[in-house]
Amino acid sequence: MLKRISRWTQHSLYKKLIVKMIKFNQVYKRYPGGHEALRNLSFEIAEGEMVFLTGHSGAGKSTLLKLIAAIERPNGGSVIVKGQNTKSLKSAALPYLRRNLGLIFQDHKLLFDRNAFDNVLLPLQICGYDHRESAKRVRAALDKVGLLKREKANPIALSGGEQQRLCIARAIVNRPSILLADEPTGNLDAEYSEEIMHIFKSFHQVGVTLVVSTHDEGILRRFPARALHLKQGELQP
Amino acid sequence: MKGLIIQHWQVIRLTFQRLMHTPIASLLNILVIGIALSLPMGGYVLLKNLQSVAGQVAGPPQISVFLALDTSQAEIDRISKQLKEHAAVDRIEFVPRDLALKQLQQSTGLEDVVGGLARNPLPDAFIVYPVAMDVQKLELLRDDLKSWPHFEHVQLDSSWARKLESILRFGRLAVGILAAMLSFALIAITFNTIRLQILTRREEIEVSKLIGATNGFIRRPFLYYGFLQGLLGGIAAWLIIALSLALLNYSLVGLAQLYGSSFSLSHLSFGDSLTLLVFSAYLGWLGAWLSVSQHLWQIEPR
Structure with a gap:
């Protein structure tokens, strides 16, 4: 039985059936000043897939994630996210693309003028949810990352690991179909990063597409998944 | 539709919170706007009174x-x-x-x-x-x-009428110039207030853009703030005028008795008051809009 399934998954028809969430086609990215961050990048990420993005710092991991989130646009080639070409996307349509994405940043980008609850509330306010529904969702998200008891705390009073988890709660509260995490375990010790990887795994299990960048190759051994290895802006086989 | 109403209501609450968050600064801003508006508006009220008094005193031509x-x-x-x-x-x-x-x-x-x-x-x-x-x-x-x-x-x-007419015309022109200049001042005040707000909320704007906020969503609280500040400034101007007229009338009673008449300055009419408030709120909104369109595009997430 298992053999038959695995044979079937290698069948070309099956590959066509899988919805492509993210598709890079000969992507080049140059920054002003001539620095070439990405060179001739082509790959696809299917719906519900979990992909690690590895490479040294400066290899272009952050740039790649920014291209998916349309924070940067490619200089050459095309980046297609959920069937939309980010290059030809009108700026008015950009917010609606981003609502499908959950972004997790290495530096968290939390707002210190409000408590944990209100930080997670922000994406829902942007989408215009009513108060009761929002509160429910915020608490569910906080519960998922184990911060329900800290909802009144200001992010500044949270530890590094807790801040990272709060950032994750904010990214998932809107139930995005794609989660992008830039070095989510970069500044954390082993125990905390383990915790966060387990959280990611649980999202993967409910069908969220995940792209996680990391320079810690050890994670790959503990959480086997497909990996894209970047070296000086190019994809390594 | 429902989402939009909720968003607007949230923004109105947020705007009040922001105003109350820095009470002294907000109060000073509102007072400055109030004083700036009360000058031309007060001049307008005095002119109107002068016109009606002159009509009474001079009799038919x-x-x-x-x-x-x-x-x-x-x-x-x-x-x-x-x-x-x-x-x-x-x-x-x-x-x-x-x-x-x-x-x-x-x-x-x-x-x-x-x-x-x-x-x-x-x-x-x-x-x-x-x-x-x-x-x-x-x-x-x-x-x-x-x-x-x-x-x-x-x-x-008709010499008196001509003189009065030309004095009134002169007065109206002066009030008009004053009003135009102080309107610009009001716009400038709001422009600057909003500029500072945008700068201090830079991070919030950046994060909001990253998680899918439309430009309208980001712009809205600033526009409401400008509108509200202008409106409160207009109310302050109205109160300043009302208070000044009450004081002037108090001292006019003695003067009028000397001339054997019961003359008193009349206050802004309902229509004029409404115009004042709408105008000041609009100018506040305009200043905020100019500021937002000038500064917001500079903040793009990196």
């Missing part, structure tokens, strides 16, 4: 027509009839030359001098009360009457 000395009684009757039928004339009053002389004797106290005259030097006269009140129409009627036969001299007692 009149045109004096002096006939040639050799006009016969028959001709006087004919002229009298013609004047009465003139469309621009409300009513007339005939002053015969003998009556005029008598009045002169009585009013000036120069009985001896007048009595010593060999013959009456005064002509017969008509006093014409026109229908129209404004200077231009009065002058038109005067020029018309000048061309009539037997009319030696036609005099319009």
